Amino acid sequence: MIRQAKGKTPRRPPPKKPSNNQKDPVGVYCRVRPLGAEDEECCIEVISNTTIQLHAPDGLKANRNGEFKETQYSFKKVFGIKTTQRELFEDVAKPLVEDLIHCKNGLLFTYGVTGSGKTYTMTGSPGQGGLLPRSLDMIFNSIGPYQAKRYVFKPDDKNGMEVQNQVDALLDRQKRDSQTAVPKTPTARRVDPEFADMISPEEACKADGVDEDSSYSVFVSYIEIYNNYIYDLLEETPFDPIKPKPPQSKILREDQNHNMYVAGCTEVEVKSTEEAFEVFWRGQKKRRIANTQLNRESSRSHSVFIIKLAQAPLDADGDNVLQDKNQVNVSQLCLVDLAGSERTSRTRAEGSRLREAGNINQSLMTLRTCIEVLRENQMCGTNKMVPYRDSKVTHLFKNYFDGEGKVRMVVCVNPKADDYEETLLVMRFAEMTQEVEVARPVDRPICGFAAGRRQRNQAFKEELTRRLEERGGPLDGESPTVLNQLLQSFPSLPPCEISGPNDDVTLPRLIEALEKRHKIRQMMIEEYNKTANMLKSVLQEQDSNLLSKDNFIQEQRGKLGEKDKMLQNQKNEIDRLEKKSKMLEYKIDILQKTTNIYEEDKRSLQQELESREQRLQREVSEKRRMETRMQGIVTDAKLKWEKECERRVNAKQLEMQNKLWVKDEKLKQLKAIVTEGKSENRQPQRPSREKDKVPAKRSASPSPVPTGPPVRPLHRRSHSAGGERWVDHKPTTNVDLDTVLQPNIPKAIKVNAPNEKALSKCDKYLLTHQEVASDGEIQTKLIKGEVFKTRGGGQSVQFTDIETLKQENPVAAGRKRRSSETGPDGETMEGDWTDVETRCSVAVEMRAGSNLGPGYQHHGYPKRRKP
Numbered sequence: 001m002i003r004q005a006k007g008k009t010p011r012r013p014p015p016k017k018p019s020n021n022q023k024d025p026v027g028v029y030c031r032v033r034p035l036g037a038e039d040e041e042c043c044i045e046v047i048s049n050t051t052i053q054l055h056a057p058d059g060l061k062a063n064r065n066g067e068f069k070e071t072q073y074s075f076k077k078v079f080g081i082k083t084t085q086r087e088l089f090e091d092v093a094k095p096l097v098e099d100l101i102h103c104k105n106g107l108l109f110t111y112g113v114t115g116s117g118k119t120y121t122m123t124g125s126p127g128q129g130g131l132l133p134r135s136l137d138m139i140f141n142s143i144g145p146y147q148a149k150r151y152v153f154k155p156d157d158k159n160g161m162e163v164q165n166q167v168d169a170l171l172d173r174q175k176r177d178s179q180t181a182v183p184k185t186p187t188a189r190r191v192d193p194e195f196a197d198m199i200s201p202e203e204a205c206k207a208d209g210v211d212e213d214s215s216y217s218v219f220v221s222y223i224e225i226y227n228n229y230i231y232d233l234l235e236e237t238p239f240d241p242i243k244p245k246p247p248q249s250k251i252l253r254e255d256q257n258h259n260m261y262v263a264g265c266t267e268v269e270v271k272s273t274e275e276a277f278e279v280f281w282r283g284q285k286k287r288r289i290a291n292t293q294l295n296r297e298s299s300r301s302h303s304v305f306i307i308k309l310a311q312a313p314l315d316a317d318g319d320n321v322l323q324d325k326n327q328v329n330v331s332q333l334c335l336v337d338l339a340g341s342e343r344t345s346r347t348r349a350e351g352s353r354l355r356e357a358g359n360i361n362q363s364l365m366t367l368r369t370c371i372e373v374l375r376e377n378q379m380c381g382t383n384k385m386v387p388y389r390d391s392k393v394t395h396l397f398k399n400y401f402d403g404e405g406k407v408r409m410v411v412c413v414n415p416k417a418d419d420y421e422e423t424l425l426v427m428r429f430a431e432m433t434q435e436v437e438v439a440r441p442v443d444r445p446i447c448g449f450a451a452g453r454r455q456r457n458q459a460f461k462e463e464l465t466r467r468l469e470e471r472g473g474p475l476d477g478e479s480p481t482v483l484n485q486l487l488q489s490f491p492s493l494p495p496c497e498i499s500g501p502n503d504d505v506t507l508p509r510l511i512e513a514l515e516k517r518h519k520i521r522q523m524m525i526e527e528y529n530k531t532a533n534m535l536k537s538v539l540q541e542q543d544s545n546l547l548s549k550d551n552f553i554q555e556q557r558g559k560l561g562e563k564d565k566m567l568q569n570q571k572n573e574i575d576r577l578e579k580k581s582k583m584l585e586y587k588i589d590i591l592q593k594t595t596n597i598y599e600e601d602k603r604s605l606q607q608e609l610e611s612r613e614q615r616l617q618r619e620v621s622e623k624r625r626m627e628t629r630m631q632g633i634v635t636d637a638k639l640k641w642e643k644e645c646e647r648r649v650n651a652k653q654l655e656m657q658n659k660l661w662v663k664d665e666k667l668k669q670l671k672a673i674v675t676e677g678k679s680e681n682r683q684p685q686r687p688s689r690e691k692d693k694v695p696a697k698r699s700a701s702p703s704p705v706p707t708g709p710p711v712r713p714l715h716r717r718s719h720s721a722g723g724e725r726w727v728d729h730k731p732t733t734n735v736d737l738d739t740v741l742q743p744n745i746p747k748a749i750k751v752n753a754p755n756e757k758a759l760s761k762c763d764k765y766l767l768t769h770q771e772v773a774s775d776g777e778i779q780t781k782l783i784k785g786e787v788f789k790t791r792g793g794g795q796s797v798q799f800t801d802i803e804t805l806k807q808e809n810p811v812a813a814g815r816k817r818r819s820s821e822t823g824p825d826g827e828t829m830e831g832d833w834t835d836v837e838t839r840c841s842v843a844v845e846m847r848a849g850s851n852l853g854p855g856y857q858h859h860g861y862p863k864r865r866k867p
């Protein structure tokens with residue numbers, strides 16, 4: 001038979017094979033359960049179908065000064081409180097079941113704090129079946145018609161599966177039937193109300209592309225890992241009510257393909273969803289009982305439900321499972337309900353339970369560490385050892401992370417405020433897990449038989465039955481049609497009616513004919529065999545052709561995959577570059593704007609600079625103008641002052657000359673007196689007396705130089721008391737000296753400052769002037785003058801005489817005698833020096849309207865003012 005031509009290639013490729021290096025990140029989903037009570041504080045908000053946002057609860061905010069912010073976490077998908085179990089299944093578990101049926105492994109676990117809905121998600125509740133019952137249902141819906149008979153597949157206790165021959169399988173089946181008096185009809189079975197309605201038939205799901213040329217069998221195992229011990233929940237232990245045996249823990253082993261498995265773990269073959277779920281429920285009950293008996297906390301244990309699917313190709317006839325262990329394919333889906341992820345402090349565990357809790361915590365810690373190391377290895381290209389062996393949970397699933405199957409995780413969260421801090425930790429773990437990539441499981445090559453064997457066989461059988469029925473069926477004693485036709489092609493039998501016992505004609509003739517027929521038959525058989533062999537070889541050839549073509553297609557697929565990956569990479573690169581270019585464009589935009597602003601600034605600054613420069617220019621020219629003007633003024637002033645100085649110098653010179661002349665005169669007079677005294681008492685004569693008697697009116701003359709000898713005012717005093725009117729000028733600065741001798745002038749007009757009006761009314765002027773004499777005493781001079789009318793309509797005063805009043809301390813006076821006081825009476829003495837003074841006859845002219853009076857500047861000698 002063709003069976004000999006089956007491929008000897010092992011179906012299960014050697015470990016560490018991955019021929020493709022495509023990787024997928026661990027699929028992490030998030031499910032938010034509804035709050036227990038509606039008025040509870042909620043700290044989670046679903047903000048999109050991939051993102052949730054955590055808000056710190058009010059109490060916590062107050063505790064930490066409100067420094068808490070909202071944090072967002074993204075997942076492959078987020079399922080809000082309204083998500084139905086079915087929706088979750090469709091997204092999360094359905095692809096894993098499809099993979100299972102297509103010979104790929106899968107691992108699905110629920111992670112979260114106790115009470116967050118892990119068990120609800122995995123197992124569900126009556127009417128709300130979770131991922132587990134739904135997965136089972138989908139498997140049986142898909143492989144239902146193609147299931148092998150019970151015990152055809154048999155676990156080999158080394159994590160493998162072998163195919164029993166039909167007889168052994170039949171014997172096993174009979175044994176089972178006799179042992180368990182199970183009612184044959186499922187309808188008669190009582191369904192446990194605890195898990196009734198877990199699966200509703202209207203929500204049935206089915207995988208596509210089930211290989212119909214294979215035969216399938218489902219095996220389930222259910223284990224619990226508590227305190228880092230593995231317990232088999234399906235183990236049948238004879239119940240001893242007197243001395244209940246404590247459960248025995250199991251160990252982990254590695255099979256020949258380096259996959260981990262629980263050694264000696266019960267694997268129950270199940271043929272329907274109900275049966276499978278019943279087995280699960282049995283384990284669940286056992287778990288509960290054990291927890292109660294041993295006072296354990298169920299939230300502290302991990303439960304692992306393993307669904308194994310064995311499949312093997314049908315033989316070439318499409319009748320039976322191929323009796324070849326190498327052709328058996330086993331894939332498994334592990335559904336793990338992990339222990340609560342909260343820290344020990346939350347459960348008020350004590351003593352040994354605290355230790356246990358620590359251990360359970362330890363296994364989740366190890367899971368976290370493994371994920372961290374995996375992520376680090378992948379991100380940094382390092383090759384750090386992943387500590388899978390540190391706990392049973394991670395050790396059992398290490399192959400998954402090494403690329404033996406898809407890994408998915410449902411992170412369950414309860415939005416209540418109490419869980420906030422633990423939920424934060426869960427979120428961080430989940431985020432990290434998403435970054436781990438797991439090698440994509442490869443497609444396994446299929447057995448080298450022509451496809452559609454089951455159908456072909458079925459069709460053939462149907463056709464045969466049909467034809468048999470057409471002819472009334474073989475049961476009527478008639479030969480079937482094919483046989484008839486064949487028989488017709490044989491030489492007809494001679495009449496075989498034997499005439500008598502000695503009929504030696506008929507019998508030999510019959511024998512001859514039969515022998516002839518026999519020969520023909522032999523020939524036909526030979527012919528048939530020949531043709532059959534030929535056909536077989538042709539078929540084999542075609543089979544191998546097909547196989548090579550398949551291989552070729554496989555190869556091409558691989559290449560296509562690579563190309564796809566390349567394409568994907570390039571797309572990613574393009575995406576990255578696009579993002580970068582957008583970023584750069586944005587930056588350019590910003591820079592452009594900044595440049596514009598700067599240019600604007602520059603322009604305005606330039607304008608300001610220009611205006612300032614203009615102002616400066618203006619100021620400079622202004623300054624120049626000012627300078628020239630000032631220079632002009634300075635030159636003018638200089639000139640003026642030079643002239644003034646010259647004038648004053650001249651005046652001084654004149655004055656000095658005058659004084660010199662006066663001294664000369666005195667000297668002459670002295671000489672004359674001396675000479676007279678010597679001769680007969682001659683009267684002293686003054687040569688220019690006549691000229692003095694008539695003082696010239698010099699109102700307009702700038703020069704005070706006297707033209708003749710000075711006036712002798714002593715003679716005037718005699719007629720001074722006539723009808724003349726005086727201006728008595730006493731400056732307010734004068735000091736009252738309390739003197740006895742005071743000028744007494746009748747009808748005088750008394751003024752403090754001379755004015756034109758007073759001058760015009762009078763013809764005499766008297767100025768009382770005080771000064772300090774050389775001996776330190778104050779002396780008062782009475783300066784007298786005559787008032788003239790000027791041609792310009794003003795008044796001018798010509799000083800004519802000075803009288804001096806002087807007080808003396810009698811003591812000091814005795815000692816200090818002036819050399820000139822030689823005369824016997826004061827008159828001579830007075831006249832002596834007054835005479836000199838009076839020679840400075842000075843004319844002061846006052847202009848009409850001028851407020852400068854002659855007394856304006858009184859010094860030791862009269863001063864002439866320039867008009």
Ligand code: ADP
Binds near residue numbers: 115116118
């Ligand atoms: P865990 O296994 O994480 O400790 P459970 O699955 O036992 O939590 O959930 C605790 C309770 O909350 C159960 O009564 C469960 O029915 C309920 N629950 C959890 N998730 C949901 C959900 N998504 N919708 C409705 N009820 C839920």
Ligand code: MG
Binds near residue numbers: 118119
């Ligand atoms: Mg639970």
